Every structure is written in structure tokens, then in C-alpha cells.
Amino acid sequence: MFGLNAKDTRLFFIVIALVAFAPFLMNPFPTDSAMAQFNAGYPDLMQRFVIFGIFAIGFNILFGLTGYLSFGHAAFLGAGSYAAVWMLKLLTINVIPAIMISVIVAGVFALLIGFISLRRSGIYFSILTLAFAQMAFALAASVLTPITGGETGLQTALSDPRILDGARDAGGNIPAPGLWGMEMRDSAEWVVSGWQFTFNVGYYLAGLCMILAFYLSIRIFRSPFGMMLRAVKSNQQRMNYTGLNTRPYTLAAFVISGMYAGLAGGLMAAMDPLAGAERMQWTASGEVVLMTILGGAGTLIGPVLGAGFIKYFENIFSKINDNVLHQWFAFMPDGIEDFLVTIVHPFVGKGWHLTLGLMFMAVVIFLPGGLVEGGQRIARLFGRKKKAADKETDASKTPAE
Amino acid sequence: MAILDVKNINKRFGGLQALGDVNLSVAENSVHAIIGPNGAGKSTLLNVLVGKLIPDTGSVMFDGQSVLGRKPYEINQMGISRVFQTPEIFGDLTVMENMLIPCFAKRDGSFEMNAIASITQQRDVIEKAEHMLEDMNLIDHRDDHSASMSRGDKRRLEIAMCLAQDPRLLLLDEPTAGMARADTNNTIDLLKRIKEERDITIAIIEHDMHVVFSLAERITVLAQGTPLVEDTPDNIKGHPKVREAYLGETQDAA
Known part of the structure; x- marks a missing residue:
């Protein structure tokens, strides 16, 4: 269906279902239970799941397929954000033009940086992209202040022209980004005996974008173009001697992944009309590398899993403080309780990076294919057991041959 | 008619004259072998033909068009394919x-x-x-x-x-290097079959004389970057200059 084979169609429907039912899946615990702090079903975090999912899906098209490791993709995310906020300021508070412009601006920016950076490969390519992104970050924070708002960032204001719908903010409040009457921050709540589910407009818009982005990525993976990108990773020499020019292939992959990053940046600005230079910083570029590798570079679903995993840790683990730990271990004798809290303390709260780092190391060492490989191994384990069981039954059916 | 015409190619690497005044003409639909001792410049010549190296002087014409200055993928699209010494696949x-x-x-x-x-x-x-x-x-x-x-x-x-x-010209760089005898013979048979079935010109660099004499219609002997002789296999076999190049000047020692 949709031009996909059966396996890809199934994966695609799983992703659609995950996005559609995330408000339920992310809130499995009743609101006043002790486990409620593990709930991730609030709009802000769910938006981040899908937006960073888009970012990682795009990054994977470059890194997963061609093997070119860019350390500067946050620059395109930032450029997309700035472009979107400017659209919200100048044109209309409707997010559609803002998102479209963010993709275009990021694409043009990626074309420029890619054209220069792709003259080199390997570590030199990585360093070039890193240098460009840090340049963009430094410019955004200083020289380009009139465009970027400098260190305070760029945000919408009451005095913005908003050519198409300037008259709408008569109430004296800065209008929130919206979509034909709905505001991105609008949410519907549904309370069912202790459980509370939140359905947020912005989340579903971003979720729809992620579904489309994911679909496009499947198509690219299964296309001749996608195969050529994998050929680039495998053997550039053979490619050149097979009459194929690798440069436009890598550049196209770079621009596409830059546009994905721009889409993510534009959506961020649409959810919360504020863009700051820190979005371009190298730590943000590094984060998407981690997401992709953690989830499984070169796999379809891996980057989405990686993005969700890291964002979950960042937001949930970081909230566990000593008070929470004391509650957890309250049933133990005082001395042991204090001891356990001391042991666990560095791994939670502000120390969540330590936990993430350890898990990242474990994944890279034991599961080089990322979380996806972990899933495959589990599936294979069950598959083998099942097969073995089938064999036994077969053997019992035909005892003598 | 010559499909590949190499004229006066010179290539220096620092103080080393890798190719000196190389002239080579490969007839269309023939099998042409290029042989020579190690360091004779065979691989350098091949790299010039496919666009990996640019010679200091000279010209390379393929089917009436100049190859020099074109990128490897452009030369390949013109109709020259290359098989590497160690198989280059994806x-x-x-x-x-x-x-x-x-x-x-x-x-x-x-x-x-x-x-x-x-x-x-x-x-x-x-x-x-x-x-x-x-x-x-x-x-x-x-x-x-x-x-x-x-x-x-x-x-x-x-x-x-x-x-x-x-491709109209297939370049092979020691296609049987490191192969067992049986595999070598299979490769020879394969190349013979390709030659029979297609309008194709084959230029082959080879150390293994068994392969060379099974396939080649013309042989060029390179030594120290310069073509020594070009002739039919039968004439090459007993050629004194070729023996000299392979075995060294003092034949008594051999």
C-alpha cells in the first residue's frame, strides 16, 4: 500500500498508531500514583518527541545511508526556527507558511554548506560541518543580532506587522501561533478515573509532519537514489568507476537532511514562537548524532526510537531528585535508605547525562546496530524458540522416516 | 582501427620517471596484454587511462575523443570499464x-x-x-x-x-592475481567467452604468462616506464629483449 511493500506498510502503520495514541501510551500511570512522574504524556514533551524524531529521521538519510557524519546539523534546525519566527512576525500567525519557509531556508543553507563541506570526506567533512555550524551559532549570537535577536533570542511581539492578519490582536495580547482558529497550545483533556490524557493541537500537527517525514524516508530508502547513497557508503571508488558521480548524490542527501532539520526547527518555532542561538550550538548537533546511533543508524525506525529515548531521559530522569529517591527507598531501614540514595544520586536529577552516557556506551559496545538491533535480537530469540518448538512437533508427527 | 590511442605519455613522480614516452595503440575488438616486471609502469599507465592520474605530457584518445582531463566517472560513461586487482565491489x-x-x-x-x-x-x-x-x-x-x-x-x-x-573497452588489472590454478582457468574461459559473445575490446595487465598467452592477440612489454616491444604472442615468447627485461642483463646468472 502507498507504494510500499508489506513489511514497510506494517512499520508505517505502527508509526501512525504510535503517534496517534501517544497521549495514552505516554500516560500509563494514574495521575496521583507514585509512578506518575514517569508519565510523559504532556504536550510539551510529546511535541519534542516527534520534532526531534523528524530531526533524527532526516539526519539518518545523510549519516545512515551515505556514512557522512555531519556535526553541524543544528545550524539548519536553528535557521529553520529563525525563518519560521520571522514568518510569524511579518506575514501571519498561521503556522503553515512559517513551516514551509523554514524548510526552504534550511534547504538553501544546507546547499551552501554542503557544497563546500562535501569537497572532503571522513573526519575532514565532520570538522568542516562543525566549523560552519559554530560560525552560524557565533554569528547568530552576536553580529546578526538585528535578524536573530542575539542572545535574548527572536520572539513575536505585539508590534509585529503581520501583514495578513495584523488586525486580529486587538485584545492587547500577543497572538499565539495557530492554524485557522486553533492555537498550537490548545489542548483537550480527558479524565478517566484517575488517568488524565491530554490531546494537544500542536502535538498532532507535529505528529502529522513526522508521519509524512517518515513516509518520505521509507520511499527514499527503497528508491534507486537510496541505494546509490548506500553505495557511496560502501565503496566510492567502485562508484566512480561505474560511471556515477558521487558528489551530487551526497549533496542531495545533505540538502534533504538539512530540510528535515529545517522542518523540525520550524515546528519548534510554531509550538513556541521563540528562537535562540543555542539551538545551533554544537551540543545540539551532537545530540542528533547520539539519537541516530542509539536508535540504529541506517534503519528506518531507529532514529525515531533514539530521539524518543533521549528526550524521555532528558525530561523524566532529570526530574528525579533526592526527595523522590527517599520516597522510593522509604520502606528500608534509615541507614540503608540513605546509603542507597547516595549511590543512586549521581545517576538521576542533574546527573541524568551520566546514565545516558553509560547506556550509550552499552549500546555501542553490545548492540552496534542500536536499539533496533536489540529488538531484532529479542525477536530472533523468540523466533528461534518458536521454530525449535515447531520442529519438535514436526518430529513427533513423523517419528520415523 | 585503433579504439585506444596513447601518444607520448610522460609521467613523473618527483625524481622517478614512471612513464617515459609511452605509445600504445589497441585495435578494436582485440585482446591486448600489457606485461612487464614490477615497477615497469603498468598500473600507472592504467590509472592514466581511467582518469585517476593526469600525465605530464601526451594524449590519450578513446574512439576519437580525448580522455585526458575527464573525471573517472565521465571516462566510464564514455565506455571504458575497469576491473581492479583486488575486486572492488559494494x-x-x-x-x-x-x-x-x-x-x-x-x-x-x-x-x-x-x-x-x-x-x-x-x-x-x-x-x-x-x-x-x-x-x-x-x-x-x-x-x-x-x-x-x-x-x-x-x-x-x-x-x-x-x-x-x-563497455566498449574493458581494462583488467591482474584479474587472476592471488587465484588458485582452477580459478585462474575459469577466469580465462570466462574472458574468452565474453570476447566471443560481445563486440568488446579487452586490455589486460597480467603477470601470469599462462593467462597472457591464452588470451592475448597483441602484447606490449613495458620496462622502466617505456614500451620495449609490441608484437604477437609467438614473437614475444622468444624475444631476447623481453628475456633481458624479465631476467636481468646477465643471463649467465639466471
Whole structure:
């Protein structure tokens, strides 16, 4: 269906279902239970799941397929954000033009940086992209202040022209980004005996974008173009001697992944009309590398899993403080309780990076294919057991041959 | 008629004259071998022909067009395919994917933004690739990882990939290096069959004299970057200059 084979169609429907039912899946615990702090079903975090999912899906098209490791993709995310906020300021508070412009601006920016950076490969390519992104970050924070708002960032204001719908903010409040009457921050709540589910407009818009982005990525993976990108990773020499020019292939992959990053940046600005230079910083570029590798570079679903995993840790683990730990271990004798809290303390709260780092190391060492490989191994384990069981039954059916 | 015409090629690497005044003419639809001791400049010459190296002086004409200054992929699109000493294939891809890539390169040229269409829809290319795999006796390996194949299979796959582009000139760089005798003989038979079935010119660099004398119609002997003689295999066999180049000047010592 949709031009996909059966396996890809199934994966695609799983992703659609995950996005559609995330408000339920992310809130499995009743609101006043002790486990409620593990709930991730609030709009802000769910938006981040899908937006960073888009970012990682795009990054994977470059890194997963061609093997070119860019350390500067946050620059395109930032450029997309700035472009979107400017659209919200100048044109209309409707997010559609803002998102479209963010993709275009990021694409043009990626074309420029890619054209220069792709003259080199390997570590030199990585360093070039890193240098460009840090340049963009430094410019955004200083020289380009009139465009970027400098260190305070760029945000919408009451005095913005908003050519198409300037008259709408008569109430004296800065209008929130919206979509034909709905505001991105609008949410519907549904309370069912202790459980509370939140359905947020912005989340579903971003979720729809992620579904489309994911679909496009499947198509690219299964296309001749996608195969050529994998050929680039495998053997550039053979490619050149097979009459194929690798440069436009890598550049196209770079621009596409830059546009994905721009889409993510534009959506961020649409959810919360504020863009700051820190979005371009190298730590943000590094984060998407981690997401992709953690989830499984070169796999379809891996980057989405990686993005969700890291964002979950960042937001949930970081909230566990000593008070929470004391509650957890309250049933133990005082001395042991204090001891356990001391042991666990560095791994939670502000120390969540330590936990993430350890898990990242474990994944890279034991599961080089990322979380996806972990899933495959589990599936294979069950598959083998099942097969073995089938064999036994077969053997019992035909005892003598 | 000569399909490949090399005139007065000189190439220096620092103080080393790798090629000195090389002239070579390969007749269309012939099998032409280039032999010579180690360091004679055979590989340097080959790298000039495929665009990997640019010579200091001279000209290389392929079918009336100059090759010099063109990129390797452009030269390949002109109709020159190269088989490497160690098989260069796409090790991370399946055998079928390896075969599809040259078929796409032949159909769509050096770059095609074919990012939405599914590979499975490209019936013409798939049929051609499958046909090539059958022809080369590789169809059983269709979905295998190409890196996991034996060296002989990799070599056959690489030759098949080159042939899928219907090249007019096939360059082989020691295609039987490191092969067992049986594999070598299979390769010889394969090349003979290719020569019979197609309008193709083959230029081969080889150390193994058994291969050279089984295949070649003309032989050029290179020594120290300069062509020593060019003649038929029968005349080359007993040529004193060739013996000298291979065995050294003092024949008593040999």
C-alpha cells in the first residue's frame, strides 16, 4: 500500500498508531500514583518527541545511508526556527507558511554548506560541518543580532506587522501561533478515573509532519537514489568507476537532511514562537548524532526510537531528585535508605547525562546496530524458540522416516 | 582501427620517471596484454587511462575523443570499464544490488534524482540485472551479502558489473592475481567467452604468462616506464629483449 511493500506498510502503520495514541501510551500511570512522574504524556514533551524524531529521521538519510557524519546539523534546525519566527512576525500567525519557509531556508543553507563541506570526506567533512555550524551559532549570537535577536533570542511581539492578519490582536495580547482558529497550545483533556490524557493541537500537527517525514524516508530508502547513497557508503571508488558521480548524490542527501532539520526547527518555532542561538550550538548537533546511533543508524525506525529515548531521559530522569529517591527507598531501614540514595544520586536529577552516557556506551559496545538491533535480537530469540518448538512437533508427527 | 590511442605519455613522480614516452595503440575488438616486471609502469599507465592520474605530457584518445582531463566517472560513461586487482565491489550491499547499480548507471547516467520511485518498479533494470547474474552463474547468490562471497565469485561479480554497462573497452588489472590454478582457468574461459559473445575490446595487465598467452592477440612489454616491444604472442615468447627485461642483463646468472 502507498507504494510500499508489506513489511514497510506494517512499520508505517505502527508509526501512525504510535503517534496517534501517544497521549495514552505516554500516560500509563494514574495521575496521583507514585509512578506518575514517569508519565510523559504532556504536550510539551510529546511535541519534542516527534520534532526531534523528524530531526533524527532526516539526519539518518545523510549519516545512515551515505556514512557522512555531519556535526553541524543544528545550524539548519536553528535557521529553520529563525525563518519560521520571522514568518510569524511579518506575514501571519498561521503556522503553515512559517513551516514551509523554514524548510526552504534550511534547504538553501544546507546547499551552501554542503557544497563546500562535501569537497572532503571522513573526519575532514565532520570538522568542516562543525566549523560552519559554530560560525552560524557565533554569528547568530552576536553580529546578526538585528535578524536573530542575539542572545535574548527572536520572539513575536505585539508590534509585529503581520501583514495578513495584523488586525486580529486587538485584545492587547500577543497572538499565539495557530492554524485557522486553533492555537498550537490548545489542548483537550480527558479524565478517566484517575488517568488524565491530554490531546494537544500542536502535538498532532507535529505528529502529522513526522508521519509524512517518515513516509518520505521509507520511499527514499527503497528508491534507486537510496541505494546509490548506500553505495557511496560502501565503496566510492567502485562508484566512480561505474560511471556515477558521487558528489551530487551526497549533496542531495545533505540538502534533504538539512530540510528535515529545517522542518523540525520550524515546528519548534510554531509550538513556541521563540528562537535562540543555542539551538545551533554544537551540543545540539551532537545530540542528533547520539539519537541516530542509539536508535540504529541506517534503519528506518531507529532514529525515531533514539530521539524518543533521549528526550524521555532528558525530561523524566532529570526530574528525579533526592526527595523522590527517599520516597522510593522509604520502606528500608534509615541507614540503608540513605546509603542507597547516595549511590543512586549521581545517576538521576542533574546527573541524568551520566546514565545516558553509560547506556550509550552499552549500546555501542553490545548492540552496534542500536536499539533496533536489540529488538531484532529479542525477536530472533523468540523466533528461534518458536521454530525449535515447531520442529519438535514436526518430529513427533513423523517419528520415523 | 585503433579504439585506444596513447601518444607520448610522460609521467613523473618527483625524481622517478614512471612513464617515459609511452605509445600504445589497441585495435578494436582485440585482446591486448600489457606485461612487464614490477615497477615497469603498468598500473600507472592504467590509472592514466581511467582518469585517476593526469600525465605530464601526451594524449590519450578513446574512439576519437580525448580522455585526458575527464573525471573517472565521465571516462566510464564514455565506455571504458575497469576491473581492479583486488575486486572492488559494494561489500555492504547484496549481490543483486551490486548488479543493479551499474544497470542504473547505464540507463540513467551519472546522476539521477530517483528518490521516490521504488526499485521494485524498475522492471527493465531488474530483468537486466537478473539476466546478468544468471549469465555469470551468480543467481544463487542473489540475496547474499557480496562481502561474504569467495574471491572467485567476487571477481566474477565485478566483471559482470563492468559488462552490465556494455563497455566498449574493458581494462583488467591482474584479474587472476592471488587465484588458485582452477580459478585462474575459469577466469580465462570466462574472458574468452565474453570476447566471443560481445563486440568488446579487452586490455589486460597480467603477470601470469599462462593467462597472457591464452588470451592475448597483441602484447606490449613495458620496462622502466617505456614500451620495449609490441608484437604477437609467438614473437614475444622468444624475444631476447623481453628475456633481458624479465631476467636481468646477465643471463649467465639466471
